[in-house]
Amino acid sequence: MSMKYSIKIFSIFGIPVELHFSFLLLIMAIYLVALFNFIPGVDIVVAVLITLLFIAVVLHELAHSYVAQRYGIEIERIVLLPIGGISAMKELPQDPRQELRIALVGPLTNLVIAAILYPVYLFIIGSLSPSLNFLMYNFILLNLLLGAFNLLPAFPMDGGRVLRSFLAERMNFIKATELAASIGKQLAIIMAIVGIFFNPFLILIAIFVYMGADQESRTVLISKLLEGVKVKDIMTKDVKTVLPTDTVDEVLKTMFKYKHMGYPVYQGEKLQGIVTFHDLSSIPADKKNTTVEQFMTREVLVSNPEEEVTSILEKLNINNIGRLPVIDDNELVGIISKTDIMKALEIRRSIIG
Ligand SMILES: [Zn+2]
Structure with a gap:
């Protein structure tokens, strides 16, 4: 199924990499604000940081794709979103353990990057200029957040897939997907309620998570239920x-x-x-x-x-x-x-x- 609202930016290992409009707009907005000094404090260093976020997301997705391809699963496209991305596979992994590994490797990549860079950062902090200090610290933080956020047990995050593969070893794939999707939706509702009191940004993420859970369960249901039907x-x-x-x-x-x-x-x-x-x-x-x-x-x-x-x-x-x-x-x-x-x-x- 095709991803709406995204444009192709380049190919790697024969996989088209697409940038979702939400990410494209964010990048353009931050560069514009930085170049024209619209908001004090948002300068070119912050703009470079958004580029580093882009790199962290690309690495995350390439890790998914690499492991998927090792299991012989073709990747149709990679779509990059500010909060991670989507590696659209041509077929679903048949074995839940394969899905588990494909899903886990993305967030793990970000966590490993953070874990390696943090001691290095502590070691060289004294010799860093303020801008480099800011960039390195925040790059580590971004990787940490990307890794942790994507481990939330809700579709469309990787954690949702991890949860499904865990459930799929105990029940059939369709039931596992539906249960994982409903857990994801409940989590989204809790997130939205927390967002109302603490941070409105969470409400946006909650909507995204809710819709993702819904879409994932529907797509899986349709493809599984119609399997082999002529x-x-x-x-x-x-x-x-x-x-x-x-x-x-x-x-x-x-x-x-x-x-x-x-x-x-x-x-x-x-x-x-x-x-x-x-x-x-x-x-x-x-x-x-x-x-x-x-x-x-x-x-x-x-x-x-x-x-x-x-x-x-x-x-x-x-x-x-x-x-x-x-x-x-x-x-x-x-x-x-x-x-x-x-x-x-x-x-x-x-x-x-
Ligand atoms: Zn991922």
């Missing part, structure tokens, strides 16, 4: 089609009658396009007699019966569409919609209980 298993067969020469009015009537929101447009044996309720609903009354040909989408993505449903869900989301006609040997054999997928998810969810 289009032919859940598609709607007996597809009603419409003609390109049918009028808007006629097609709208068909929609209300059959209660489906989208129809392939066929002429003879050939798929001409697809027409949805969304295409037709806003057409003014005096144009209801025109043919749907003018309003249909002509470039239609299609699916085949053997395709995995998880890949369909991605196609639908990326292209922001609701359904795909299913074609087998040039013949329309079904249609698969988001609704079909959601129904299948619900049923499978209730079986697991």
